[in-house]
Amino acid sequence: MSDKKAAQISIVVFIDALGWDVLKGRQFMEKQLPFRRKLRSVFGFSSACIPSILTGLMPREHKHWSFFYYSPETSPFKMLRLLGFLPRSLVDRGRVRNLISKFIKRLYSYTGYFQLYNIPFEHVDKFDYCEKSDLFLPGGMNRGDNIFDYLSRAGVPYHVSDWRDSEENNLKAVKHDLEKGDISFALLYMASMDALLHEVGKESPLVDQKLAWYETQLNDVLHTASEHYEQVRLFICSDHGMATVHTHVDLMSKVEALGLVFGRDYVATYDSTMGRFWFHNEDARKRVTSLLEQVPEGRILPQDELARLGCDFEGDQYGELIFLMNAGFLVVPSHMGVNPITGMHGYHPDDPDSDACLLSNAEPPNDPRAITDVFHLMRAESGA
Numbered sequence: 182m183s184d185k186k187a188a189q190i191s192i193v194v195f196i197d198a199l200g201w202d203v204l205k206g207r208q209f210m211e212k213q214l215p216f217r218r219k220l221r222s223v224f225g226f227s228s229a230c231i232p233s234i235l236t237g238l239m240p241r242e243h244k245h246w247s248f249f250y251y252s253p254e255t256s257p258f259k260m261l262r263l264l265g266f267l268p269r270s271l272v273d274r275g276r277v278r279n280l281i282s283k284f285i286k287r288l289y290s291y292t293g294y295f296q297l298y299n300i301p302f303e304h305v306d307k308f309d310y311c312e313k314s315d316l317f318l319p320g321g322m323n324r325g326d327n328i329f330d331y332l333s334r335a336g337v338p339y340h341v342s343d344w345r346d347s348e349e350n351n352l353k354a355v356k357h358d359l360e361k362g363d364i365s366f367a368l369l370y371m372a373s374m375d376a377l378l379h380e381v382g383k384e385s386p387l388v389d390q391k392l393a394w395y396e397t398q399l400n401d402v403l404h405t406a407s408e409h410y411e412q413v414r415l416f417i418c419s420d421h422g423m424a425t426v427h428t429h430v431d432l433m434s435k436v437e438a439l440g441l442v443f444g445r446d447y448v449a450t451y452d453s454t455m456g457r458f459w460f461h462n463e464d465a466r467k468r469v470t471s472l473l474e475q476v477p478e479g480r481i482l483p484q485d486e487l488a489r490l491g492c493d494f495e496g497d498q499y500g501e502l503i504f505l506m507n508a509g510f511l512v513v514p515s516h517m518g519v520n521p522i523t524g525m526h527g528y529h530p531d532d533p534d535s536d537a538c539l540l541s542n543a544e545p546p547n548d549p550r551a552i553t554d555v556f557h558l559m560r561a562e563s564g565a
């Protein structure tokens with residue numbers, strides 16, 4: 182290795198769920214990163230927010246949102262319907278579902294994040310899945326180009342973490358590439374803050390501990406980078422924050438009590454913060470709508486609001502009716518998880534707990550206001 186330093190490196194560190202409000206009242210890299218701003222999130226879970234960060238597009242445009250959508254014609258899960266005839270106590274064990282998820286992933290050569298979650302096997306053949314490809318590779322989007330398409334077309338030498346790997350290994354890998362001094366842009370992916378916040382909530386001292394750990398690790402990254410580059414530009418960004426859950430609502434039982442037949446009258450999927458519905462007749466639409474209008478813990482999102490949120494999909498791909506819970510209310514049971522949880526996201530972007538953050542040691546280019554602007558920042562920083 183020569184003693185001559187390379188000119189400049191821009192490092193973008195993505196910390197999942199590091200919300201603006203999670204940082205409130207806490208000290209986190211304030212000296213190193215004095216430029217601090219709130220970013221508006223995108224409506225949806227990480228499966229919608231991360232594609233928006235990587236493309237600068239809204240969900241309507243890149244077509245990634247909640248993982249499952251009604252599409253019996255294209256459903257890759259037809260064979261799993263048979264498992265619906267086996268006792269739930271057997272097939273619904275977490276380990277069994279994980280094994281089946283792995284099998285499906287391999288069978289169809291999916292390279293994206295794939296989990297069956299808790300979708301009931303007797304209905305799984307009605308759904309398709311939106312994240313079949315690796316979002317962190319060129320060509321990874323359902324529609325549009327991501328930052329990796331731009332970087333590879335422009336021939337920018339870059340580093341990107343393997344999202345399947347641990348934070349420790351991702352830190353090692355980025356430092357290794359920084360030491361070689363060949364790259365001019367790096368995207369470091371850190372996923373475990375999200376899991377911690379779901380588990381313990383944003384008030385927990387364990388969150389302070391985790392932030393202190395990130396600070397130590399990222400100081401080390403900064404140090405390594407400054408040994409090999411004249412100028413180091415560091416940005417930390419996130420996709421959303423975390424609200425504290427205070428009330429569970431059994432939306433599924435309320436809908437099922439209407440006596441409509443799932444699959445004949447309607448189809449629904451219950452995410453942690455929303456219910457999404459498709460209707461096969463007007464009576465079902467009317468009855469579900471008037472029921473949901475009486476549920477005070479959330480509300481039906483009107484079409485014009487979905488359009489403003491960038492979540493008005495062609496052909497109502499992700500639901501003809503979207504019922505969203507108010508922040509802090511959790512849909513239990515849902516098709517997403519069975520374990521009790523302290524924190525949740527995926528509420529309305531107007532909720533302060535939805536806000537993401539951008540922290541940096543240099544004035545960020547293009548006056549970023551929303552998580553989609555991180556894409557433009559990455560293009561400006563990398564020259565892609």
Ligand SMILES: [Zn+2]
Pocket residue numbers: 198227375376379526
């Ligand atoms: Zn999460």
